[in-house]
Amino acid sequence: xxxxxxxxxxxxxxxxxxxxxxRRKPVExxxxxxxxxxxxxxxxxxTMWQLTMISIGATLGTGIFVVLGEATPIAGPAVFIAxxxxxxxxxxxxxxxxxxxGSIPVSGSSYSYAYATMGELIAWVCGWCLVLEYGxxxxxxxxxxxxxxxxxxxxxxxxxxPEGFSAxxxxxxxxxxxxxxxxxxxxxxxxxxxxxSARINTIMVAVKIVTLVLFIVIGFMGIKAGNYTPLAxxxxxxxxxxxxxxxxxxxxxxxxSTAGEEAKNPKKDLPRAIMLSLLIVxxxxxxxxxxxxxxxxxxxxxxxxxxLAQIMENVTGHSFWSVILAAGAVVxxxxxxxAVLYGQTRILFAMSRDGLMPKAFAKVDEKTxxxxxxxxxxxxxxxxxxxxxxxxxxxNATSIGTLFAFGLVNVAVVILRYTRPDMxxxxxxxxxxxxxxxxxxxxxxxxxxLPMATWMVFGGWMALGLVxxxxxxxxxxxxxxxxAVAASAAExxxxx
Numbered sequence: 001x002x003x004x005x006x007x008x009x010x011x012x013x014x015x016x017x018x019x020x021x022x023r024r025k026p027v028e029x030x031x032x033x034x035x036x037x038x039x040x041x042x043x044x045x046x047t048m049w050q051l052t053m054i055s056i057g058a059t060l061g062t063g064i065f066v067v068l069g070e071a072t073p074i075a076g077p078a079v080f081i082a083x084x085x086x087x088x089x090x091x092x093x094x095x096x097x098x099x100x101x102g103s104i105p106v107s108g109s110s111y112s113y114a115y116a117t118m119g120e121l122i123a124w125v126c127g128w129c130l131v132l133e134y135g136x137x138x139x140x141x142x143x144x145x146x147x148x149x150x151x152x153x154x155x156x157x158x159x160x161x162p163e164g165f166s167a168x169x170x171x172x173x174x175x176x177x178x179x180x181x182x183x184x185x186x187x188x189x190x191x192x193x194x195x196x197s198a199r200i201n202t203i204m205v206a207v208k209i210v211t212l213v214l215f216i217v218i219g220f221m222g223i224k225a226g227n228y229t230p231l232a233x234x235x236x237x238x239x240x241x242x243x244x245x246x247x248x249x250x251x252x253x254x255x256x257s258t259a260g261e262e263a264k265n266p267k268k269d270l271p272r273a274i275m276l277s278l279l280i281v282x283x284x285x286x287x288x289x290x291x292x293x294x295x296x297x298x299x300x301x302x303x304x305x306x307x308l309a310q311i312m313e314n315v316t317g318h319s320f321w322s323v324i325l326a327a328g329a330v331v332x333x334x335x336x337x338x339a340v341l342y343g344q345t346r347i348l349f350a351m352s353r354d355g356l357m358p359k360a361f362a363k364v365d366e367k368t369x370x371x372x373x374x375x376x377x378x379x380x381x382x383x384x385x386x387x388x389x390x391x392x393x394x395x396n397a398t399s400i401g402t403l404f405a406f407g408l409v410n411v412a413v414v415i416l417r418y419t420r421p422d423m424x425x426x427x428x429x430x431x432x433x434x435x436x437x438x439x440x441x442x443x444x445x446x447x448x449x450l451p452m453a454t455w456m457v458f459g460g461w462m463a464l465g466l467v468x469x470x471x472x473x474x475x476x477x478x479x480x481x482x483x484a485v486a487a488s489a490a491e492x493x494x495x496x
Contacts, residue, residue: 040364055277061336063249075242092439105266108350128465132401146178155323179386187379204335211328222315223294244449271427
């Protein structure tokens with residue numbers, strides 16, 4: 001890795017094409033600029049364990065506490081198979097992420113990987129998908145948090161937040177106030193600094209893992225073999241449809257890669273954190289789903305907003321355990337909001353440093369070493385989105401943006417292997433190039449399972465992104481500035 005003050009050896013990079021849409025940022029330059037922002041630098045303070053907790057924190061939550069209740073009526077008892085299918089799709093992409101994170105340890109995640117391999121336009125498209133993945137998933141997760149908060153209040157105080165203030169427009173309410181509150185609370189903690197944020201996240205992750213293990217133990221006692229038959233009452237196709245929906249549950253395993261510029265030993269720790277977090281999350285998801293459909297007939301999941309809490313009460317006959325699970329879910333889902341917000345701010349930080357986003361997103365607070373303005377803007381935007389948009393639409397829009405970005409990561413790892421074969425890699429994808437190709441294909445297959453309405457939203461989002469790029473980013477890109485200066489210098493030299 002280069003020191004920040006060392007000039008990047010660009011000679012090893014393949015010559016960049018003249019077309020500005022295809023200009024690439026050399027890997028060495030991306031690494032050399034790591035951590036540097038407007039008026040300050042990010043602090044390297046995160047260990048491998050903390051990076052793993054960031055990824056688990058960003059992943060383990062709404063997918064099992066909320067979306068399980070929506071996917072089970074589609075797949076039936078085979079919903080645990082749908083989790084496996086979605087997990088395998090994530091695994092192939094995770095292998096590619098691990099290789100690139102060890103080779104290009106920066107905060108931009110797949111955006112930066114695309115910038116180094118496929119050019120500026122594709123990098124922008126990938127970054128814009130990440131804004132959809134992280135920003136919109138925060139809102140979707142926050143919506144689910146409000147559902148379990150009501151379950152907790154009902155079980156402890158016998159009160160619930162009125163529907164008008166706990167549901168968004170279109171679902172019987174005016175504003176989802178709990179969703180807005182949890183985002184703003186996370187904003188307060190994020191502004192304290194990366195190290196402090198990591199500690200808070202680790203505590204919350206521990207609470208939700210313990211909560212889910214408790215559910216598995218208690219729910220196991222209520223399993224009835226008859227609940228597993230027929231295994232796939234709605235057919236094999238329904239399992240694929242459920243898997244495309246449940247892929248939302250795996251969004252966030254790449255969050256560790258957004259902390260590349262705040263990790264102590266990014267080249268070694270990032271790949272380990274990405275793979276370890278995905279394995280832990282997949283194991284917990286499959287066990288919880290298997291126990292859940294065994295303890296409660298799959299038809300009863302329809303319309304259940306807090307299915308796991310309901311199962312706990314049914315099995316034990318006491319509301320106490322459902323209250324405990326609801327409390328754990330409140331903490332668990334809050335940790336997802338927290339970790340995903342962190343990832344979103346770091347991606348925008350990288351895009352801003354490259355000139356593709358306004359400079360305010362790259363401004364670093366000298367005292368805390370965090371992108372303060374960036375954090376405030378992102379949290380306010382996500383909070384308002386969560387307050388007024390229904391969960392289902394948000395989850396599907398997030399899934400398609402994520403699948404698209406993951407597909408590009410699989411392409412990027414292939415390109416970098418062939419264009420930079422001698423690069424030092426602390427982790428390599430096994431069975432190359434079969435693994436990344438399969439990862440790309442699986443992402444495409446799951447995208448085709450999503451409804452047409454989701455594709456229309458995605459198309460509109462991409463169109464908006466391209467308008468912003470061509471009218472703002474393309475001209476203000478740092479590479480465009482360097483090219484303009486070089487052209488000007490060459491013109492002056494010719495005149496002399």
